[in-house]
Amino acid sequence: MINKIAKVIVLGCGTSTGVPAIGCDDPVCLSDNPRNKRLRPSIVIQTDVSTLLVDTSPDLRQQALEHNLKKIDAVIYTHFHADHTFGIDDLRVFNMIMKKTIPCYAYDNTLKVLRQNFEYIFGENNQHKGFKPRLTLNQINDELFEAANFSIIPIELDHAGTKVMGIRIGDFVYATDCSSIPQSSLEKMKGVKTLIIDALRHRPHPSHLTVDQAVEISEFLSPEKTYFTHTNYELEYEETNRNLPNNIKMAYDGLCFEINL
Ligand SMILES: [Zn+2]
Ligand SMILES: [Zn+2]
Numbered sequence: 499m500i501n502k503i504a505k506v507i508v509l510g511c512g513t514s515t516g517v518p519a520i521g522c523d524d525p526v527c528l529s530d531n532p533r534n535k536r537l538r539p540s541i542v543i544q545t546d547v548s549t550l551l552v553d554t555s556p557d558l559r560q561q562a563l564e565h566n567l568k569k570i571d572a573v574i575y576t577h578f579h580a581d582h583t584f585g586i587d588d589l590r591v592f593n594m595i596m597k598k599t600i601p602c603y604a605y606d607n608t609l610k611v612l613r614q615n616f617e618y619i620f621g622e623n624n625q626h627k628g629f630k631p632r633l634t635l636n637q638i639n640d641e642l643f644e645a646a647n648f649s650i651i652p653i654e655l656d657h658a659g660t661k662v663m664g665i666r667i668g669d670f671v672y673a674t675d676c677s678s679i680p681q682s683s684l685e686k687m688k689g690v691k692t693l694i695i696d697a698l699r700h701r702p703h704p705s706h707l708t709v710d711q712a713v714e715i716s717e718f719l720s721p722e723k724t725y726f727t728h729t730n731y732e733l734e735y736e737e738t739n740r741n742l743p744n745n746i747k748m749a750y751d752g753l754c755f756e757i758n759l
Pocket of ligand 2: 675
């Protein structure tokens with residue numbers, strides 16, 4: 499590894515609808531506080547030489563413009579849901595700028611749905627001759643893998659029966675979209691210094707952790723800092739933070755921090 503430190507930028511930390519949600523009159527959706535405005539979930543991890551994108555949210559164009567992203571060396575797909583994949587077409591511009599194909603990495607279940615949903619990109623016999631993304635799909639199993647010069651430990655998460663890839667890079671773990679975390683995966687997360695974890699809302703939900711469940715996992719792992727992601731319109735930024743333990747905070751769009759590789 500050439501670089502010892504990388505930068506993580508939270509491009510979006512909202513749930514699948516984004517915050518504000520369309521047509522929503524709840525106070526958080528009407529709030530003027532920029533920390534209550536959340537695009538769909540995605541992060542980018544950067545060094546001087548490499549840029550790794552995690553998920554292509556439907557807001558990728560806006561996120562890339564906001565953060566002046568000019569290159570993406572690889573993409574990891576955590577899973578196949580629309581809020582994590584439907585910005586895939588915006589990868590075209592990075593192909594164009596960089597003049598190269600972008601490798602994408604995911605579990606088998608995710609690759610299968612990507613091939614189905616985006617037949618115009620991945621179909622072997624498709625007739626689409628237009629301007630489409632140039633991507634390769636690479637299957638990840640349990641083992642450590644390399645992408646964009648990063649060494650990545652895949653961490654299997656359970657999202658109401660859907661297998662989701664959490665990732666560990668150095669002392670950082672990103673665990674979006676999960677309703678539970680298997681014990682073997684918690685073992686892989688031990689020693690984490692900065693954790694980003696799903697915490698949709700206070701009320702129980704079949705496919706996402708609640709705030710209390712995420713706090714419990716954070717307390718078990720005891721990282722220096724935990725940030726909540728995939729949060730919905732019921733979690734007001736300031737009020738939620740006031741009631742969390744000192745080392746836990748809501749993430750916000752644009753949050754940026756360093757990690758040790
Ligand atoms: Zn999601
Ligand atoms: Zn999901």
